[in-house]
Amino acid sequence: MSLIRIALAGEGGQGVQSVAEILTEAAYNENQQTIYIPNFGLEQRGGVSIAFIQFSDKRIGAPKFNKADVVIALSGRAVGRTAGYSDENTLFVYDSGFDFDKEDLPQQAKKIIAIPAVDTANQKLHPKVFNIIIMGAVIGLTNVVSFEAAKEALEHKLAYKFEKDPSLRELNFKAMEIGKQMAEKSLQEEVDNND
Amino acid sequence: MEKIIGEPKKAFMTGNETVAWACLAAGADIMFGYPITPQNEVMHYWTRLAPKYNRGFLQTEDELSAGFTTCGAVQAGKKAFTATAGPGNVLMQEPFGMAEAMRLPVLSIIQQRGGPSSGTVVYSQQEVTLTTYGGNGEGHRIVYSTATHQEIYDYVIKGFNIAWKYRFPTFVLGDGYQAKMREPLEMYDPEDKGIEIIKPYPLIGIPGNIGESREPQHLCNIYSLEEELYEVLMKVSAEYEAISPEIVEFEARYCEDADIIIISHGVVSRAADDAVKILRAQGIKAGYFRPITLRPFPQQQLRDVIAQSGAEHLLIAESAYGQLERLTKQEIYGETVKIDNLFMPGVGIIDYDIIKKVKSII
Amino acid sequence: MEMLAPATPKSWYLPSKPHKFCPGCGHGITLKALGEAIDELGIQQETIFGCDIGCSLLAWNFFACDSTQTHHGRTTPVMVGIKRARPELITIGYMGDGGGYSIGSQHLLNSAVRNEKVTLILVNNTNYGMTGGQMAPTTLPGQITETSPYGRDPESTGYPTRGPEFIAELTPEGAYVARATVSKYKQLRRLIRNAIRNQIEGNGFSFVEVLSTCPTNWRTNANQTWNFLEEKMEQYFPVGEIKSPLGKGDK
Known part of the structure; x- marks a missing residue:
């Protein structure tokens, strides 16, 4: 796999950094080269939190990047904050459940798509698996890791919670599956990128 | 020496976690530290690992204290280290100066953040001048600038060895990116790779009986005459220059x-x-x-x-x-x-x- | 008339004698008491003596014990580092009022709070001697120094620091806190010995402030020096044990 760069942004507390940790752990377990760097400015205490993630089959250079292959913005503010990481090759994804100024969307993108992750989490699953839906969506959009590897890494990360409440395991795996399908569906729908 | 890692092992972790493991594998006895981003997780991981391997830790009141307690522990013959960044690195220039003057093998990990002043907690390479030539001295220090987690692991181990071999304060200069990012590396016990671990030794509290088999050790750090200091500095400078070819990388x-x-x-x-x-x-x-x-x-x-x-x-x-x-x-x-x-x-x-x-x- | 030569403590390092303190300075008396305490406790071999910057630095090779010199105010953390690394050693830090109460006050305060098992001896002569007689945290109200030439005005510079009193407040049980004076030698020696014994017994932080003289910077003759010490200083800084776990319980 050639280099794939993902910028994942959301509000502090949405679990963006956990998603990045699980995904890179999964990639590492599949013997990929991978780097993840959190944007850990003062913003980690209330504000937009960004994870810069890279996957490759070759050694990865600088830990940060200017333009991403995939940008995922999970809040209204995150859209404006991450628009600059998008260029004509970028797949820009945002959550349809937030209100924001459409002018904040990037000027350049290969494709801009909206996914209903928040609504799905709130209505069909549980608000706290919102970030896991997003993780599933990243896999659906990029295939950076196999679904099985992601499940294993998720299991590893949340083992202590699953032990206390085994029903959480099913909930999380289901969230991941739904996220993946959601992304695949969005890609097929060919949303116009010039709005 | 105690085996920590066993068989060489692949790992995927942050740079700060790598530092803690490398210090453990290198046989570090004790860490003194004070919280400052982006080095905090060095302490977080060390405090989790240290008791399992009978190693020490003290969170001091500030970086001055962290630096000076490190100096004290090294004088007492223990492999001691500290980690800091930014304004903390500024404060530590005082104890680093003592380490330079008294030839104390202090190992310090610096995770550079933005400056001047509080700057950012994120990243920079703005502590190069400070780390190489900080303090009111001549920069008789050894500074490794790492680029990967593998190098962090390798040079922390090497840094302890170089410090104790040559007795100049030694630094592993990283940055906020290296501190916080995750990437793969291989961990190992140094002796399994043929790396001989230099044993620490005390400068005070040494074996033997004062007045019988040995003289008291009076470690001097201030001189009455300018000529006395001059003589010491010229000797140390010549020594630093002589060993430099063996050290440069x-x-x-x-x-x-x-x-x-x-x-x-x-x-x-x-x-x-x-x-x-x-x-x-x-x-x-x-x-x-x-x-x-x-x-x-x-x-x-x-x-x-x-x-x-x-x-x-x-x-x-x-x-x-x-x-x-x-x-x-x-x-x-x-x-x-x-x-x-x-x-x-x-x-x-x-x-x-x-x-x-x-x-x-x- | 026959003169009795006072005995030299066994733990003194003779090549460094006669010592370099000014005539009439109280450091020599304090260090004699410390030397005798080290002898009585039989700890010369395991003692690490650390001295600060200021006049106390002149004591760097005073004892036939291993010793180290540090920076102004930083003797406390160096002693803490040594003790944490090698608990079997007896660490005695020696400093002035400027080093302990001003530039190194955060170290003194926090090591007291942590109940570090070190012994600190702080010499209070109400001024910065080595640097030429500036105002110190312990300078008395109205006292003239180089930086309070019209007398210390508490309105603008505060009142003198009562170190042992605040340390006694900060420390948990097990700490030893006292104030001695070079004018009462036997008590001085006893309190210093207790402060070391407390460390040997592993009880906790041990601290002795020693009221001392500085005729050079006070610009006083022998009578005036002694009067200032015994009347002015002792009045503001009461002498005696403030906190002691010794002789209590089964220790």
């Missing part, structure tokens, strides 16, 4: 026929390496030179590379406004090669930035 690639040589250190060298490969693919003869030791600086090696290549340009790329440039210029004084710069203080540099700059020069 560098990387040079694609320099033989280069028209332009990109000089960078630490994490920026990753971008420089990528940039050189891309430029080469486009037919531009770019070369790569990276000092791994910033003190002592591989000055003869850089002069040789310039002479052999006949390069007309050097491009110094750094996440600071000329700290590596000043260091480099003073070390290669007299070279006529043209020196350009890419100064991006406090922000990361990627291959794109370097490529663009090179194309504006050539």
Whole structure:
């Protein structure tokens, strides 16, 4: 796999950094080269939190990047904050459940798509698996890791919670599956990128 | 020595976690530290690991104290270390000065953040001048600038050895990116790789009976006469210069026929390496030179590379406004090669930035 | 008339004698008491003596014990580092009022709070002697120094620091806190000995402030020096044990 760069942004507390940790752990377990760097400015205490993630089959250079292959913005503010990481090759994804100024969307993108992750989490699953839906969506959009590897890494990360409440395991795996399908569906729908 | 890792083991972790494991594998006895971002997780991991391996930790009241307690523990013969960043590094210059003056093998991990002052908690390469030449002395220090987690692991182990072998304060200079990012590395017990671990030894509280088998050890740190100090400094300077060739480390690639040589250190060298490969693919003869030791600086090696290549340009790329440039210029004084710069203080540099700059020069 | 030569403590390092303190300075008396305490406790071999910057630095090779010199105010953390690394050693830090109460006050305060098992001896002579007689945290109200030439005005510079009193407040049980004076030698020696014994017994932080004289910077003759010490200083800084776990319980 050639280099794939993902910028994942959301509000502090949405679990963006956990998603990045699980995904890179999964990639590492599949013997990929991978780097993840959190944007850990003062913003980690209330504000937009960004994870810069890279996957490759070759050694990865600088830990940060200017333009991403995939940008995922999970809040209204995150859209404006991450628009600059998008260029004509970028797949820009945002959550349809937030209100924001459409002018904040990037000027350049290969494709801009909206996914209903928040609504799905709130209505069909549980608000706290919102970030896991997003993780599933990243896999659906990029295939950076196999679904099985992601499940294993998720299991590893949340083992202590699953032990206390085994029903959480099913909930999380289901969230991941739904996220993946959601992304695949969005890609097929060919949303116009010039709005 | 106690085996920590066992069989060499692949790991995927942050740079700060890597530091803690490397200190453990190197046989460090005790850490003294004070919280400052982005080095906090060195302490977080160390405090989790240390009791399991009978190692010590003390969270001090400030960085002055962290530095001086480290000095005390080293004098007492223990492998002690500390970690800091930014304003904490500024405060620690005082104890680092004592370590320089008294030849204390103190190992310090510096995770550079933005400056001056509180700057950012994120990243920079702005603590180069401070770490190499901070304090009211002559910069008799050894400074390794790492670029990967593997190097963090390797040079922390090496740093303890070099410190205890030569008795100069030794630094592993990282940055906020290296501190916080996760990437793969291999961990190992140094002796399994044929690395001999230099044993620490006390400077005070030494064996033997005072007045019978030995004299008391009076460690002196202030002199009455200027001539006394002069004599000590000249002796230490000569010693530092004599051992420098054994210590300097560098990387040079694609320099033989280069028209332009990109000089960078630490994490920026990753971008420089990528940039050189891309430029080469486009037919531009770019070369790569990276000092791994910033003190002592591989000055003869850089002069040789310039002479052999006949390069007309050097491009110094750094996440600071000329700290590596000043260091480099003073070390290669007299070279006529043209020196350009890419100064991006406090922000990361990627291959794109370097490529663009090179194309504006050539 | 026959003169009795006072005995030299066994733990003194003779090549460094006669010592370099000014005539009439109280450091020599304090260090004699410390030397005798080290002898009585039989700890010369395991003692690490650490001295600060200021006049106390002149004691760097005073004892036939291993010793180290540090920076102004930083003796406390160096002693803490040594003790944490090698608990079997007896660490005695020696400093002035400027080093302990001003530039190194955060170290003194926090090591007291942590109940570090070190012994600190702080010499209070109400001024910065080595640097030429500036105002110190312990300078008395109205006292003239180089930086309070019209007398210390508490309105603008505060009142003198009562170190042992605040340390007694900060420390948990097990700490030993006292104030002695060079004018009462036997008590001085006893309190210093207790402060070391407390460390040997592993009870906790041990601190002795010693009221001392500085005729050079006070610009006083012998009578005036002694009067200032016994009347002015003792009045503001009461002498005696403030906190002691010794002789209590089954220790």
